[in-house]
Amino acid sequence: MDIHIVGLGNLGSAFLKGLKDLRANTDIYLYEDSKDVRQTIQENYSLTSKESLNVITEGVLILCIKPQNINDFFDTYKDKIARDVLICSPIAGLEIKTIEKYLENNVLRIMPNLLIGEKxxxxxxxxxxxxxxLNFIHNILKNLGTVKKVDESMFAIVTALSGSGPAWFYELSNQLVNAGTELGLSLKDSELIIKELVKALPLLIHEDETFKDLVNKVKSPGGTTEAGLNSLNDASFDTIILEAIQKATQRSTEISKELNNE
Ligand SMILES: NC(=O)c1ccc[n+]([C@@H]2O[C@H](COP(=O)([O-])OP(=O)(O)OC[C@H]3O[C@@H](n4cnc5c(N)ncnc54)[C@H](OP(=O)(O)O)[C@@H]3O)[C@@H](O)[C@H]2O)c1
Known part of the structure; x- marks a missing residue:
């Protein structure tokens, strides 16, 4: 199968990393605007990226460019993409109906996160x-992580929770590191403690336990964890998180409207 990846920034390069050593029989073609990024890809993967697309006759086209670049992209390339090519779009906010204004192709809308690079x-x-x-989901995507069919009306919230998801945990970790340094630890020690913690946490997460269960396992009545959790509750931690996810969801919906010229 031919796989064409357009845009090799954060997500495009994560795709490339995840796809490059799949056993599936694939030929990967890369396209990237930025000369610096093309050079980095050459150095890291010994693969050459082109600046622009030629005619694409078959296979899958994975669009890893920013939402603001997509209308220009379709205006420039829509006549070079054959009808049989599967369009795979991870672009936040880009609805299938917007792509259908340009192309009659089959469209697969996805919302992965950067962990696809680690499969x-x-x-x-x-x-x-x-x-x-093209058996793309079974033969290719399933190798990069857990796939799940979701109604398109849920994509804005899924984008906020999962697409942006790593950032919520990175920011929480960042604030924990800051708290450590504020209270006297060196930055190096504080970073080390939180990094080791975050790296080990997945070992404790099991399908049959909720996060609430996991919290309860760490705290004991009158103990240190409970004191901290009470402070979080007093500061409306739940509302702070809800509002952040609401803002991210709203932004996804706004981008959809902007891209669809609504
Ligand atoms: N990053 C994530 O975690 C994540 C998760 C889920 C979905 N997404 C979606 O993935 C898309 C890409 O995000 P990103 O974070 O990877 O962005 P990014 O790091 O900015 O990468 C996009 C790359 O595409 C290049 N580009 C733009 N137009 C192009 C064209 N016509 N042909 C070839 N290359 C082109 C850009 O080059 P220039 O800078 O020179 O324009 C840039 O290097 C976004 O739509 C985003 O919504 C991202």
């Missing part, structure tokens, strides 16, 4: 066709 992503998807066209 450990979560990949919600929806499509404008039945079944598994």
């Amino acid at each position: 450990n992503g979560f990949i919600p998807f929806t499509s404008n066709y039945e079944g598994d066209y």
Whole structure:
């Protein structure tokens, strides 16, 4: 299968990292605007990226460019993309109906996160066709993480929770490091403590336990954890998180409207 990746920034390079040594029989073609990024890809993967697309006759086109670049992209390249090519879009906010204004192709909308580079992503998807066209989901995507069909109306919230998800945990970790330094630890020690913690946590997460269960395992009545959790509750931690996810969800919906010229 031919796989064309357009845009090799954060997500495009995560795709490349995850895909490059799959056993599946794939030929990967890369396209990237930025000369510096093309050079980095050459150095890291010994693969050459082109600046622009030629005619694409078959396979899958994975669009890893920013939402603001997508309308220009379709205006420039829509006549070079054959009808049989599967369009795979992880672009935040870009609805299938917007792509259908340019192309009649099968479209698979996904919202992965950067963990696909480690073959450990979560990949919600929806499509404008039945079944598994080109077996792309089964043969390719399933190798990069857990796939799950999701109604397109849920994509904004899924984007906020999962697509942006790593950032919530990085920011929480960042604030824990700051708290450590504020209270007297060196930055190096504080970073080390939180990094080791975050790296080890997945070992304790099991399918049959909720996060609430896990919290209860750490705290004991009158103990240190409970004191901290009470302070979080007093400061409306739940509301702070809810509002952040609401803002991210709203932004995704706004981007959809902007891209669809609504
Ligand atoms: N990053 C994530 O965690 C994540 C997660 C889920 C979904 N996404 C989606 O993935 C998309 C890419 O995000 P990103 O964070 O990877 O962005 P990024 O780091 O800015 O990468 C995009 C790259 O595409 C290049 N580019 C733009 N137009 C191009 C064109 N016509 N042909 C070839 N290359 C082109 C850009 O080059 P220039 O800078 O020179 O324009 C840039 O290097 C976004 O739509 C985002 O919503 C990202």
